[in-house]
Amino acid sequence: MPTARSWTEGLLREQGRAVADVGTLLRFRAAHVRRPRAFRAGLVLFALATTATAVVPAHLPGAGGPGRAQDVLLLLPTALAGLVLIAVVSAVASGGGRELLARDPAAVHPISPTTDHLGALVLAPLNIAWLLQAWTLLGAASYGAGAGPLVALQTAMLLWLVLATAVGQVVAWGVEGVRRLRFGEVGVRLLTVAAVVVVLLLQLDDRLVPLLDQVPTVRVVAISVGGVTAAWWGVVGTLAGLSVAAVVLGALPAHLATRRVPHDELRVESESHRARPLPRSDLAVLLRTDRGSVWRAVPMRRGLAVLAIGPGVVALVGDLDWVQLTILPGLVASGGALLFGVNAWCLDGRGGLWRESLPVGAGTVFAARAWVLAEFLVAASLVTVALGGLRAGVPTATEATALLAMLAVVTVQVVGAAMRWSLAHPYAVDLRSARATPAPPLMMVGYSSRLALSTTMTGLVFSGLARLEAPGLPLLLAVPFLCWSGARLARAHERWTDPVQRARVVVTAAA
């Protein structure tokens, strides 16, 4: 009688072990949180905010009735489809999602690709784009449907969130697997361009909205609004089943991708750069070194491409006008800072100790780093605005000055915040992998929330000004904004010039 384990038994045991490992890694990460009290407060705040977003709008005047609530409800299916798109783009851009444990420390542990995949799924919501989409969806569903079918609709929405995230992860691992094939990178790029062109052509032909109306999300919303019925159980069961299937299925491309080497990362780590003439000033040589650290890093290159082109294409497809485009530089600058700016001193890695022993003023070093971050953010914003503006026609004088003022203000605002946080909370991070982030996931949520809030508020002010017939007004109002953010940047500069503070940052980042 055969006594060997069947393959299904082995597979189940493997899956069980992967789930247990995710738990172990999460506990490990939680144990190393620098401010446990703030961590717990953040979790409670997150739960309260999510619950409030899902429940409170249903009790607002007009919720669930005709008029505006009805309009919101009609947009819900499109929002559901958009959520899948955001989940896919986010996971693809980060090369398969975030890591529970960074690559180098993880290398000595037997962490399976399944564990890695499940960990990335758990961390996926710790992303401001995901959170904003999810809260918008829950809030809109709550307001649109009212208190009556709230439980039924929100259950379906939550399941959709899980399904969209899991599907995004499956696609991301699949794309990463293809990208790691020979000529895979070119293939993925061509595929991306083709997808963008198809969407653009559909939009230009006025066929995009009718096509979106055909997506099955319409059925999900229509049935869930009817409350707990037999059809609703069918929808919920289908969503739950598909979610489980996507979570399990994702492990397969994760294994395939992990077996192949990431060509782009290896190429960057082994590429040669011809010698250039010696720069004429200290600042110039520091700028050149810092630019190399940014533009030669895979996560920054990939992140910038997604950040600059993504919103630009959305603006192009959505045919946004210049007033609406004024908000975009804030969002793009916030995203750009999250690629490395919030922990700007980690760019030097362990070279920070040597660099700190060089005889150059601390102020010059700070100026170079802040300048390189600023030009990175401006470059991304300009690409977005240029793309988005292709169909927006010629801006009026007020629109042009509002956009310029907004660009200047948010750049200084974001650079100031990023340099302050880089000093206050340095981390030793190796930004060689596309999956690496400059700070731990929860810190990233905090940073992204604060950046999104401040830049959106600024954006609303300047887009409001863009509607007026006063071209000088945006420039005039930019002055106090710039003074405020400039002063905060100057304070960060002052702190950096303190040798004790600087030593703490350099030693931590080089650890």
Place this chain on the structure above:
Amino acid sequence: MGEGERDRALVEVRDLHVRFGEVEAVGGVHLTAYAGRATALLGRNGAGKSTTMRVLAGVVPPTSGSVLVAGHDVRRHPMAAKRAVGYCPDVGGLVPRATPWEHLQLAARLRRLPTGWEPRARDLLERFELGDVAHRVTAGFSHGMGRRLSVVLAALHEPQVLLLDEPFDGVDPLGVEATLEVVADARSRGAAVLVSTHLRELAIEACSTVSVLRGGAQVAEMSALDMAGEEGARAYRSLLD
């Protein structure tokens, strides 16, 4: 170099204390390093060797005590002290996405090296067998390659004080030879050399004096010859406990 010149102290550390919050990394180190001599810093992990080196390099400010490097107080005149020092840190020491040549250019520019520094830079790269990878980013370097390049960067400007923290760690025999040559060159032109290492035999080979640190403080200073052989190993072992 004359006898008087040779006895000139280029590193003078008196009662050095370094604290990181609650932790006292260095607790009362006294150290003198003379022109034309090499001193080895020995001790167990956490003895304070690397922190002392970081203070001398101007990377970490002293919490208290007096530290003079080439006559400059590192607290009051950190820039002058940094100009006098060449530093190979214990970990990495390289900017990951810059090439060796870009590292050398950065050092040459910030240290105001006169025109014509390039042949010496190329020579050093060749001596450490890094000539072929001079324009490749260092992220893909092995640990030993990184160590060798760190020594090159510390030695490029022929500093008055050469600080080498774990320069032999993971380095192949040819790299060790090249490092010993750099130490010998520095001594012969009158520089003070400080070498922190766990490899006692190499410390004896490279240096004339040995300073042993324990628990953040100096416990002994002796001639390198006293540390040689079985007898020296026993003496060193007894100083660590």
